[in-house]
Amino acid sequence: MNAGLTDKRWDEYDVLIKTQVTDYAKRFKALENKMDWKIIKAMVWTESGGVTSPQWKTRAMQIGNSGDPAFAVLKDLQEGSDLVMSVELKLALKSESVEKPELNIKAGIAYLYTKMVKTLFQSVLDAKDSKTYEYTVIAGDSLDKIAKKVGSTIEELRASNPGSTGIIRPGQKFKYRKAAIIRVITGWREFTIDTIADAYNGGGDASYAEKLTYITTVLFPKLVR
Amino acid sequence: MLRLLLITAAILIFPACQTTNTKNPPQKSLVLGDQKKLTQHFATLGYTTPDRNLVALIHVCTLEIAQHAYPVIDLRELAKSPNSPRGINRIMVLNEKLEKLNAIDYTKGRPLHCKNNKLYLGAEVQLSEFPEPGNVLTFDRNGSAVQLEMIDTSHWF
Numbered sequence: 001m002n003a004g005l006t007d008k009r010w011d012e013y014d015v016l017i018k019t020q021v022t023d024y025a026k027r028f029k030a031l032e033n034k035m036d037w038k039i040i041k042a043m044v045w046t047e048s049g050g051v052t053s054p055q056w057k058t059r060a061m062q063i064g065n066s067g068d069p070a071f072a073v074l075k076d077l078q079e080g081s082d083l084v085m086s087v088e089l090k091l092a093l094k095s096e097s098v099e100k101p102e103l104n105i106k107a108g109i110a111y112l113y114t115k116m117v118k119t120l121f122q123s124v125l126d127a128k129d130s131k132t133y134e135y136t137v138i139a140g141d142s143l144d145k146i147a148k149k150v151g152s153t154i155e156e157l158r159a160s161n162p163g164s165t166g167i168i169r170p171g172q173k174f175k176y177r178k179a180a181i182i183r184v185i186t187g188w189r190e191f192t193i194d195t196i197a198d199a200y201n202g203g204g205d206a207s208y209a210e211k212l213t214y215i216t217t218v219l220f221p222k223l224v225r
Numbered sequence: 226m227l228r229l230l231l232i233t234a235a236i237l238i239f240p241a242c243q244t245t246n247t248k249n250p251p252q253k254s255l256v257l258g259d260q261k262k263l264t265q266h267f268a269t270l271g272y273t274t275p276d277r278n279l280v281a282l283i284h285v286c287t288l289e290i291a292q293h294a295y296p297v298i299d300l301r302e303l304a305k306s307p308n309s310p311r312g313i314n315r316i317m318v319l320n321e322k323l324e325k326l327n328a329i330d331y332t333k334g335r336p337l338h339c340k341n342n343k344l345y346l347g348a349e350v351q352l353s354e355f356p357e358p359g360n361v362l363t364f365d366r367n368g369s370a371v372q373l374e375m376i377d378t379s380h381w382f
Contacts (some may be wrong), residue, residue, distance in 0.1 A: 066305055067275075198333065
């Protein structure tokens with residue numbers, strides 16, 4: 001890593017990283033001034049091994065390594081990554097090679113934000129259908145069965161029919177709106193070197209946070225350009 | 226001294242024995258205490274990934290819910306990479322046939338101890354099913370986590 005002190009090539013992805021961090025802050029107001037782009041620069045150094053390593057020009061953030069879950073999480077829109085990624089990135093991951101270092105870095109940043117976002121599965125009303133429907137209970141029904149049958153959720157049935165969700169009987173009527181259980185963003189973890197290291201590295205490298213700290217606090221202030 | 230050695234050996238060889246007095250103990254309890262067989266069993270069922278390095282596969286304890294046993298496994302793998310490999314750590318809750326009922330990813334909150342239907346963790350975890358992070362998980366008879374609480378370790382057990 002010390003080789004990066006005097007070699008300008010180690011700054012190759014600075015503009016890309018800054019642009020990405022700015023873009024996330026624009027799309028998610030809660031992220032304004034939360035993320036220091038230099039921590040991601042330090043991650044690229046750590047993940048790739050630097051400009052002399054083959055990874056620098058391929059999988060700079062190690063997305064797409066064999067056996068690594070990150071690429072599948074992003075490509076299959078799992079773990080809330082569908083909420084975090086831009087439309088452009090989702091398309092790029094389907095159509096372009098993640099071996100390109102620029103896309104690899106974008107994917108790596110998206111994976112980091114996916115791991116930093118807090119999400120919950122919640123009942124959300126169908127925004128395109130504001131109509132209130134009514135369902136008449138038949139023998140063998142349960143709230144769960146009704147919700148599935150009518151395209152709503154147990155939470156919505158309870159909310160629209162307060163006091164009538166204990167024992168249900170045939171003939172009983174339930175009002176409801178169309179709803180679904182979907183993942184929603186509820187907040188973000190605090191962006192510190194420790195939380196970032198945990199989120200991205202998953203505890204695989206016990207020294208990961210120390211490496212990021214060393215690069216950002218010891219090396220970066222001494223860069224000669 | 227001999228007695229102490231025997232007790233130590235028993236704990237090392239049969240960790241599953243500490244776990245349950247249920248009417249239906251795990252049918253493959255010997256597998257739980259045999260690292261090689263447990264590893265083979267997980268590989269056969271596809272619970273481990275050949276492209277990763279398996280670094281830990283430990284039967285930690287057994288949950289006891291409605292007189293059924295649910296072994297808890299701490300599974301840790303490393304993605305193969307030249308620099309700072311990513312860790313993939315999972316708490317696996319199994320049924321009595323040692324099939325996966327639930328898998329919960331963690332970074333630092335490794336499973337430590339079972340008591341009835343509660344699993345105590347080494348650090349907090351954040352799960353998308355629950356609004357707040359916590360260090361004690363409660364499970365139902367399907368092996369699903371139904372509660373995540375933050376309990377000070379001085380109030381454990």
